[in-house]
Amino acid sequence: MTSELRDSVSTLRSKATSRTPRHFEIPKDNRGSTKRVSDYYGELTFDFKTSEDISDVIKKDIVKAIEEGKGIKKEHAEAVANAVTTWAVNNGATHFCHWFQPLTGGTAEKHDAFFQFDKHGKAIERLSAGQLMQGEPDASSFPNGGSRSTFEARGYTTWDLTSPMFLIEAVNGRTLCIPTAFVSYNGDALDIKTPLLRSISKLNTVATKFLQLTGRLETTNVQVTCGAEQEYFLIDKAFYFARPDLVMTGRTLFGALSTRNQQLEDHYFGLIPDRVLAFMQELDYELHRLGIPSKTRHNEVAPSQFELAPIFSEANVAADNNQMIMTTMKRVAEKHEMMVLLHEKPFAGINGSGKHVNWSMSDNTGFNLLEPGNEPHENLRFLATVAIIVEALHRHAKPLRMAISGAGNDHRLGANEAPPSIISAYLGDTLHKIFHAIAEDKSFTPTHNNVMDLGTNQLAHLLKDNTDRNRTSPFAFTGNKFEFRAVGSSQAIGFPMTILNAAVTEVMIEANIYLETEQALGQSVDQSLMSLTKKLTSQSFQAVFNGDGYSKEWVAEALKRGLPNLRTTPEALKTMTEKGTYDFLVKLGIFKSEEIDTRYNILLERYIKIREIELETMIDMIHQFVIPSGLEYKSVLAKVLKNQTAIGVSSQFEMDSYKKVSTKIDEIYALSQNLHKEITGAHADHQKYAEKIALELMVVSTQMATICNELEELIPNQFYSLPKYYDMLFLR
Numbered sequence: 001m002t003s004e005l006r007d008s009v010s011t012l013r014s015k016a017t018s019r020t021p022r023h024f025e026i027p028k029d030n031r032g033s034t035k036r037v038s039d040y041y042g043e044l045t046f047d048f049k050t051s052e053d054i055s056d057v058i059k060k061d062i063v064k065a066i067e068e069g070k071g072i073k074k075e076h077a078e079a080v081a082n083a084v085t086t087w088a089v090n091n092g093a094t095h096f097c098h099w100f101q102p103l104t105g106g107t108a109e110k111h112d113a114f115f116q117f118d119k120h121g122k123a124i125e126r127l128s129a130g131q132l133m134q135g136e137p138d139a140s141s142f143p144n145g146g147s148r149s150t151f152e153a154r155g156y157t158t159w160d161l162t163s164p165m166f167l168i169e170a171v172n173g174r175t176l177c178i179p180t181a182f183v184s185y186n187g188d189a190l191d192i193k194t195p196l197l198r199s200i201s202k203l204n205t206v207a208t209k210f211l212q213l214t215g216r217l218e219t220t221n222v223q224v225t226c227g228a229e230q231e232y233f234l235i236d237k238a239f240y241f242a243r244p245d246l247v248m249t250g251r252t253l254f255g256a257l258s259t260r261n262q263q264l265e266d267h268y269f270g271l272i273p274d275r276v277l278a279f280m281q282e283l284d285y286e287l288h289r290l291g292i293p294s295k296t297r298h299n300e301v302a303p304s305q306f307e308l309a310p311i312f313s314e315a316n317v318a319a320d321n322n323q324m325i326m327t328t329m330k331r332v333a334e335k336h337e338m339m340v341l342l343h344e345k346p347f348a349g350i351n352g353s354g355k356h357v358n359w360s361m362s363d364n365t366g367f368n369l370l371e372p373g374n375e376p377h378e379n380l381r382f383l384a385t386v387a388i389i390v391e392a393l394h395r396h397a398k399p400l401r402m403a404i405s406g407a408g409n410d411h412r413l414g415a416n417e418a419p420p421s422i423i424s425a426y427l428g429d430t431l432h433k434i435f436h437a438i439a440e441d442k443s444f445t446p447t448h449n450n451v452m453d454l455g456t457n458q459l460a461h462l463l464k465d466n467t468d469r470n471r472t473s474p475f476a477f478t479g480n481k482f483e484f485r486a487v488g489s490s491q492a493i494g495f496p497m498t499i500l501n502a503a504v505t506e507v508m509i510e511a512n513i514y515l516e517t518e519q520a521l522g523q524s525v526d527q528s529l530m531s532l533t534k535k536l537t538s539q540s541f542q543a544v545f546n547g548d549g550y551s552k553e554w555v556a557e558a559l560k561r562g563l564p565n566l567r568t569t570p571e572a573l574k575t576m577t578e579k580g581t582y583d584f585l586v587k588l589g590i591f592k593s594e595e596i597d598t599r600y601n602i603l604l605e606r607y608i609k610i611r612e613i614e615l616e617t618m619i620d621m622i623h624q625f626v627i628p629s630g631l632e633y634k635s636v637l638a639k640v641l642k643n644q645t646a647i648g649v650s651s652q653f654e655m656d657s658y659k660k661v662s663t664k665i666d667e668i669y670a671l672s673q674n675l676h677k678e679i680t681g682a683h684a685d686h687q688k689y690a691e692k693i694a695l696e697l698m699v700v701s702t703q704m705a706t707i708c709n710e711l712e713e714l715i716p717n718q719f720y721s722l723p724k725y726y727d728m729l730f731l732r
Contacts (some may be wrong), residue, residue: 008242009723011629016731021278022336026285042291044091046084047164053083066161067221069201077129084165085127088176089114093167094429096127098135098157099177101192102142103602105492107323108182110137111175133159142182143602144190154185159248162195163320166290169611179320186283190597192494193316198590199501200224200315206508207361207369213515214381215525219363224501226318226360227481228493229309230325231300231353231416232488233341234276236732239723240339244624245617249610250343250408250490252710253701254626255617257349258726261303268301275732276306279336283308288329292321302351303729312358315501321554322355323379326490331639345411347725348705352412353489358501360481361385371480372431380529383434387536388511389482390425392503393475394543397423397564400475400503401486403496405572405603407610409488410694413567421572422558423486424545426473432546439537440528444581472549502590511536569607570690576600577687601706611693613703615679619672625722626708630665634658661714668707675700 029035048054048062058076065072088096097109114125135157142155163179182191189195200223207222240246245253272280280297287294293311300307308329310321326342333340345352361369369385393400401423404413413421427435437444472488487496511532518528542561547554558565566572575581576596585591591599637658644651678697683689712720 008719009583009717011722012236012238012242013727013731015238016727019236019275019337019732020462021274022282024278024282024285029292034502040285041288042164044169044289045164046087046166047145048080048083048161051080051083051087053086054079062161065378066339074129077133077335081127081129081132084132084176084474085114085125088127088167088174089125091167091174093174093176095173095180096131096176098159098180099138100137100157100180100182101319101323101492101494102182102190103192103599104729105192105490105606107327108137108142109175109177127176135180136722137182142190143606144184144598155182156185157182160197160316162197162314163317164291167257167322174235188592188598190598192492192498193319195590195595196316196319196494196498199498199505199588202588202590203361203501203505206505208363209512210385210515211363211367211369211381212510213512213519213525214529215332215383216363216367218365219367222363222369224315224359225312225362225481226315226497227310227312227492228318228322228487229307229354229356229358230322230329231290231298231305231307231355232329233302233305233346233353233525234279234333234338234339234732235304235728237334237337237339237729239731242723243728244621245614246339246341246346248617249614250341251346251411251614252725253614253621254710254712255347255708257724258729259730261350261725262301265301265326267303267305270299272297272299273732274308275336275338278334279338279564280306280308282335283329283332286332286461286598287325290321290324290328292324292328294325300351302347304732305351305353312360315497316494317361319492319497321478322493344406344408344488344490346468348411350729354412354485355489355491355493357483357487357496358478358481361495368480370477370482378527380533383438383582384511384529384533384536385406386427386431386477387435387533387540388507389504390427390543391536391540392500392507393423393425394540395486395507396494396503397543397585398497398566398572398578399499400496400570401564401566402575403499404484404491405566405569406488407569407607407614408490409486412488413486419709420474420549420554420565421486421567422549422555422563423474423610424543424558425482425547426476426546427544428477429546431477432544435537435541435544436532439541441534454666457655472547473545474549475517483535493571499585502585502588505588506584507536509688525618568691568694570694572605572608572685573690574602601686604690608686608690608693611690611698612679615675615697618701618704619676620667621722622672622704622708623684626711627665627669629715629720629722630661630711633715634661634665636719637661655672657714661711664707664711664714668704668711671700671704671707675704 005731026034029039049059058079062072062076089095090300095111095113097111099107099109102108114127116124116126118124137155137157137313157180160179160181165176165178167174168177181194181197183194184190203224204222208219210713211219211222243252245251284294292315294308295311296309298307313321329340342353342356366484370378370382372382401421434444474484476483476485484496484500487493514532514535515528518531519525536681543563545554555565566575577600585596587595637654638656641658644654675697
């Protein structure tokens, strides 16, 4: 190993600790005062509903077409195209693109210039109605799960009228992004957005009917709402590029824990470091300009871990926003000489990152179906809604677990900061007691002593919520919404929301039939709601668990209750091949059976590829960094031992250290050679190979990581050429 490599980590530490926070100023207004958020919020977005260049008649016609599920008139699309072209070009845009979410989990875009020639050959800027409404990217170059052959390349993007268009900025100009769906030549969904929009539409119809059946005749539509919290890590850019595993896989494949990590619990909600706060301030500014309602920022539990939370918005827009949040985070972080890590477990041994998807439904009047009101035990519609959702969770636990599966989330689920892989619901003590009373035909007596006495006159008394929070639950009721805590930090939220929407839709359809039947037999609305709630509770209450989801006792209890515990991604994905498990998605029109097959193949292949990249990267790093570091240290120890022997002096420390390092190198070399053979062999059955990776090869990689960590602790810093956890988590 050269001295340059040996000195590199020391140089990186100097770079990281000598950086100053990036200075950033929010622009001034015409009076020289700093602009307020309300002055620039949404300045990079275009929504036809608020454009002054589109007539009210056209706006109303387009909104009506959206609500009725019909196509818009070409002249109306032309009016929108003309208005957005004028707006975009006046704001410095030279190109436009159809922005979509293929089954990679990320986003895609192909830029076209506004530049055209008119009929006289004069250069003009123009976006036609056809270009706005439809694009044609190469469908075969995106994951297609075998649904498309390479020579069958045609695919289409189509404008999503419900999500605002926006401008993205680069150093030398701006580009107009048009949110779109992405489908194959035959109309199969090759993206995340299309099934999400289908599920939103279906749930809107049945939830509207549910509210009307239960007395809210003023309800004309119901929106699914979402607020997705985003957890992430920030590390200095220098350390990131010095770790091939971070660059290749998004996580450290090995690394010894530093002596102080999160044991003192002092990082959570602690003082935000200056460099990080500077990043957060610029990030908020950029998100607000994009019309993304970033609201909360704070330190998370692990060192160098943080969180951003937005205000609730309509689910489809929230899904688009979350993709832009992740993209914008990365772009802004690099300006601050930092890198954002969105992997669910970038550092072993400390908390990983989730994306808590706060989910609810509200109607056109703003009424929230999950708002319990002042007396939850008297609010029968609310109780029935909760019962419907819990039944959906219980009935479709396997598809919901599948929807949050992934190589990254496998490292997180069931760990200290994340829910287990058993899908259950947390309702809180009050609701739990209410449902028990309903199931047993008993009356519920509420405790009205909800004021929390803090024992001092200087502090305001607090009103207790009807629910505590349960960090160990994958699906927790938190006051007026459910928090789907099991979603991974790097995931696109559209897919798990699609499955959740569909599961609730199926049960609510049955609930509507039940209510209609009972009311036709003479039951009042309240009576029918109570009997519905009792029926559903008796079916699904075993999916409710308010205790410690991390405990071994819960795993055993869940087994007794018959709740599935799909511990790995291959186990979860295999359920997509089970007969009948996913039929509800086809019956509802959320997915075609072919689209489910496509996703199974894509997700399974993605899992295998991610794991192979990780394992191959680990082997490469062991041979390029770990073993050479050990050999150089051995060489130094050998010289010391030889010199000591020459003068008749013996030292147990040098000899023991030499033997330990030598033994560990032999062990790690043998394991890496065997692992290499396993991942380079032929594997005809992808499902079995994925299961082998999860249950066998990942165990070997953990053993290898342990040996690497032991070598890291044996080898002095001056001989170890990779940044350590100490560097990445604490130096900035």
